[in-house]
Amino acid sequence: MEFIENYGILASIAWNSNNWSADPTAADLKRSKYDFVKENQHTHESINFGHERYPAEADGFYIGYTPMLRRLPDVEKAKNVCAVFFLSSDYQQQNRKCIVGMYGFPELGWFERTAEHPVYETYDAGNVRSHVDDIIYFEQPVVIDNERVVREGLLPKGKLISQQGFNYLDSDNVFNILLLAARQNPNNAKLAQLLKKFPNDLSYVTEVIDTDAFRDFLGSQDADSLESLARLEKKMHQLRAQLKERVSSFIERGAIASRVKALTQYKCLVCEALGMNPVGFAKSDGTPYVETHHVEPVAQRAVGSLGLANLITVCANHHRQLHYGNVRLTQQTATHFSFEIDGRRLEIPKIKL
């Protein structure tokens, strides 16, 4: 990616124990360094991540606030800013500094709210806005300190976290922060979506993350026993759809799949139902070539879809057809699947141990 200066901003906001979607707590206010905060009992940035709770403006934008933008950055200097990250000190955890979320493709300026909600009587305006799709709260914040900033290139060379709470970031810094945020929040689909909107090279982040998340998820887990399948299945619900598909193809290649193949005598069950020769070519070890397939897409069904009863053996050709062809699962009973393949009805028996 082309190197761009002033591509992002890292801006400090006051801590909010309600995840910046409601008023700060009394304890939050007590910790504030600012007298006006204590007097007025509120911080303007308190609903920066209230975008899922309160209405957006008519144009789909949501308005936030950053104290350090009270004096707006030089317009010319900020014209390339594609991300504003919010940094806050968590007083409940030794004041560790956390990047708690971001506004992607923001506009800076002074914006009055026109959307209606009682909470907007207090929070009536702000100085940064993004489309709600591009506002991401990090459930797992990115915890930083100056050592990490240097080690992982999170601020421009030679810079440390600003005491005034405002840093410009170059495109490398933005990239590195997004990578950390995405690694820590691998199941944040909105973040994955936002990454795709950044220039070409950034989209590769999503792939890195998918691979990482997949590896983390599997750990030392194999797909070689019914017990390990049951364990995988229990953990699966936390995964995004793409990752579920990866787990599914991992299992389609594992040892349990070999057992399933032996059970069906290496036959393509679709070929068999069509009255064709169901046994494929012999591999070098003499066993016929066959593949396993999850009938119900694992991504669409949380429980039971990894189990044996959802696996069938098929030839390579029919496997592709099941994924990409004109195929409908019309019914399933305890013992059978009914398919419609190119308009033709087929019954395929379920596998039993």
Ligand SMILES: [Zn+2]
């Ligand atoms: Zn076949």
Ligand SMILES: [Zn+2]
């Ligand atoms: Zn398949």
